[in-house]
Amino acid sequence: MxxxxxxxxxxxxxxxxxxxxxxxxxxxxxxxxxxxxxxxxxxxxxxxxxxxxxxxxxxxxxxxxxxxxxxxxxxxxxxxxxxxxxxxxxxxxxxxxxxxxxxxxxxxxxxxxxxxxxxxxxxxxxxxxxxxxxxxxxxxxxxxxKIGGWAGWRPFIVRKKVEESSEITSFYLYPSDGGTVADFMPGQYISLRLFLPELNLWQPRQYSLSCAPNGRYYRISVKREAGTTHPDGMISNRLHDFVQEGDVVDLSAPAGSFVLQQDWSVPKVFISGGVGQTPLMAMLEGIAGTNEREAMGRITWIHGCRSEAVHAFKDRLQEIGGSGIPLVTHIFYDEAAEEREGLHKGWVELNPIKSDVLLKEAHYYLCGPAPFIAKHYTFLVEHGVASQCIHFEEFGPASLHLN
Ligand SMILES: Cc1cc2nc3c(=O)[nH]c(=O)nc-3n(C[C@H](O)[C@H](O)[C@H](O)COP(=O)(O)OP(=O)(O)OC[C@H]3O[C@@H](n4cnc5c(N)ncnc54)[C@H](O)[C@@H]3O)c2cc1C
Ligand code: HEM
The missing domain is CATH 1.10.490.10 (Globins)
Incomplete structure (x- = not known):
């Protein structure tokens, strides 16, 4: 040129x-x-x-x-x-x-x-x-x-569907060819495509893997996108209402650069809004599955959602907390009947819990709606956190240009 x-x-x-x-x-x-x-x-x-x-x-x-x-x-x-x-x-x-x-x-x-x-x-x-x-x-x-790796689309059977909350359901996906599945880095996503007869089109959507790598299956956890002023989400509703155990869906191989840094001694702070907790759940599951507990840095889990009814994985979070890893949790419900230690009323606010947030040399993982990410990113940077220690994922085409 x-x-x-x-x-x-x-x-x-x-x-x-x-x-x-x-x-x-x-x-x-x-x-x-x-x-x-x-x-x-x-x-x-x-x-x-x-x-x-x-x-x-x-x-x-x-x-x-x-x-x-x-x-x-x-x-x-x-x-x-x-x-x-x-x-x-x-x-x-x-x-x-x-x-x-x-x-x-x-x-x-x-x-x-x-x-x-x-x-x-x-x-x-x-x-x-x-x-x-x-x-x-x-x-x-x-x-x-990779062992178990592939390019393009590969058919997977939905072996198990589990309701995680009133609006989030997990799908356990096994390759229909009976082979192994490629390992992935916690935080990565797959694309899933379904044929939509009403449009006469295949339609792909990305879903973060919400489990730790295990060689046998992938798990995704999907929120039902119900429209009040606009049409219902096409793929999420179809997955909830029509895709049943035994059905086949096409998946692409895990991809994505929003991944957990594997140095266990580094403190980690996970901040999620709503279904944005899925890639962070895979990261937490990955941490819970290691044997590196001795030198493990502190882990803070901060999650906000509308209410207890829509709060997915809360039992699993408690289970992981009781398993001996250095985990502190802060849950925020827009509508909460009571407040107690670790349970807060209202939207996620980092200032009141900053002693559990501003940890020396910590890495931060944010996922949620774009304004949610922008608000907490700004808080962290204003409190001296280096932008290269803040990692975030948007559940749609990138719209934020923060770092
Ligand atoms: C990297 C990545 C990871 C993701 N991980 C997850 C995950 O773990 N779990 C999860 O649930 N989702 C995840 N998503 C989001 C997911 O890919 C889909 O975007 C989501 O399920 C909605 O898809 P849909 O087909 O149901 O909705 P769509 O039909 O694509 O609609 C999207 C939204 O637009 C609204 N809408 C539709 N038509 C109109 C219109 N004419 N005017 C205005 N609004 C309209 C719908 O009501 C809906 O809220 C992820 C996305 C990305 C990019
Ligand atoms: C120089 C050429 C291209 C540029 C600059 C470009 C840029 C982009 C960008 C910025 C995104 C959003 C990524 C994200 O935020 O996650 C994207 C997504 C995408 N691109 Fe491209 N792209 C190019 C070529 C192509 C080609 C050749 C195809 C295939 C026909 C393609 C298909 C897609 C699709 C399907 C998506 C996802 C769309 C969605 O989820 O809505 N792109 N591209």
Whole structure:
């Protein structure tokens, strides 16, 4: 790429910043019109709420800004790569996306899209696509080289369905081929896809693994997304109401870069809201299963949800607490009949419990709705916690840019 072409791409940053979502919305409309087979690949719920359009726009913008040195984007390329591999995105699909993205730039910018600008963006896109699909190939290779590993979709049988609370149900998933399942790092997720007859589409969704690795099965714990002002969640409700023990679902291999650091002596603080506790539960289960108790650092478990009725895993949490690991728990219910040690009324607030939160050299793991993560991230940073010690996961396309 020439210096002039890099300048041209960088010069589009203000336009992209202003019209980025318009451009990517146009792009998705165009792509689904010409390549409707990709509707099986994308989360059509996220298309409605615009989250995916924004995530793609932000990624393209970040690339244009760093065109001189795209290596600074590697952490982002890695986390998108994990999401892409969990959806079985293949290199040849980059050409389709590229074709529609470049055509959309032309259509949205109109006369401002000079042939030179279009040429510069075409080269820039090819470079980005090569960077991303190259990294994704490494991730696929890592997945397939594991014992019990695979790439793409693999059928799993739902052997057990367990109600964890009035709105969260766990699914125990065993490979239907009778083989072993790949190990994973606690905190990672799988994609699960179901065929939705009402849309005539396959639809994938990500679910964090909520158990520790065990070689035999995966467990996911799914919250029913019931709409009052908007339609019910498509996959979560289908899983709750129609998918029964003995049924088969397709899973992709575990992926994701939100993982537990394995140094047991480091104190760990887990902060979750609602169903956001699932990846943290896998981390806690992983800790509970080790023999490294002697030198184990303190563990603080902070969880908030609406009420005891929707509080999943509370018995298991007590059981782990009684098993001799140095665990302190703080549970917050919006609606609580009483307050006692470790049980608080209202939303999660870290200030009143800061002696259990601000632990020297601790690592923090946050998962919950985006405003929940942002609020507690800000508290931690304002109280001197280094951003590299704070790890978080959003249950949807990345919208936060905190560290
Ligand atoms: C890494 C990761 C891990 C995750 N882990 C878990 C987990 O462990 N457990 C879990 O339960 N979930 C998890 N999720 C979320 C999960 O992937 C799904 O997003 C969730 O189950 C909702 O999917 P759905 O198909 O039921 O809802 P969708 O049909 O996708 O709808 C999503 C939301 O949008 C609303 N909606 C639908 N249509 C409209 C409309 N027209 N206008 C406005 N709103 C609308 C729905 O009511 C719903 O609340 C995770 C997500 C990610 C990215
Ligand atoms: C240079 C090209 C691309 C860029 C910059 C890009 C960027 C992104 C970003 C930022 C996300 C959100 C990740 C997250 O927050 O978790 C994402 C998700 C996704 N991407 Fe890409 N992507 C590219 C190419 C592709 C291609 C070729 C495909 C396949 C057709 C694809 C399919 C998807 C899907 C299905 C998702 C998940 C969508 C969802 O859950 O709503 N992407 N991509």
């Amino acid at each position: 020439t210096t002039e072409q890099k300048q041209l791409v960088k010069a589009t940053v203000p336009v992209l910043r202003e019209h980025g979502v318009v451009l990517t919305s146009h792009f998705y409309k165009r792509m689904f019109l010409h390549n409707p087979e990709l509707k099986h690949v994308f989360n059509m719920g996220n298309q409605k709420n615009q989250k995916q359009q924004t995530a793609l726009a932000m990624a393209v913008l970040a690339y244009a800004e760093h065109i001189e040195d795209p290596s600074v984007l590697l952490p982002v390329v890695d986390s998108i790569g994990h999401k892409h591999t969990s959806l079985d995105i293949r290199p040849e699909q980059y050409a389709i996306v590229g074709r529609h993205l470049i055509a959309s730039i032309q259509e949205v910018l109109g006369e401002a899209a000079t042939p030179e600008l279009v040429e510069a963006w075409t080269i820039a896109y090819r470079q980005l696509a090569a960077l991303m699909s190259g990294h994704e190939q490494i991730l696929y290779d890592q997945q397939t080289q």
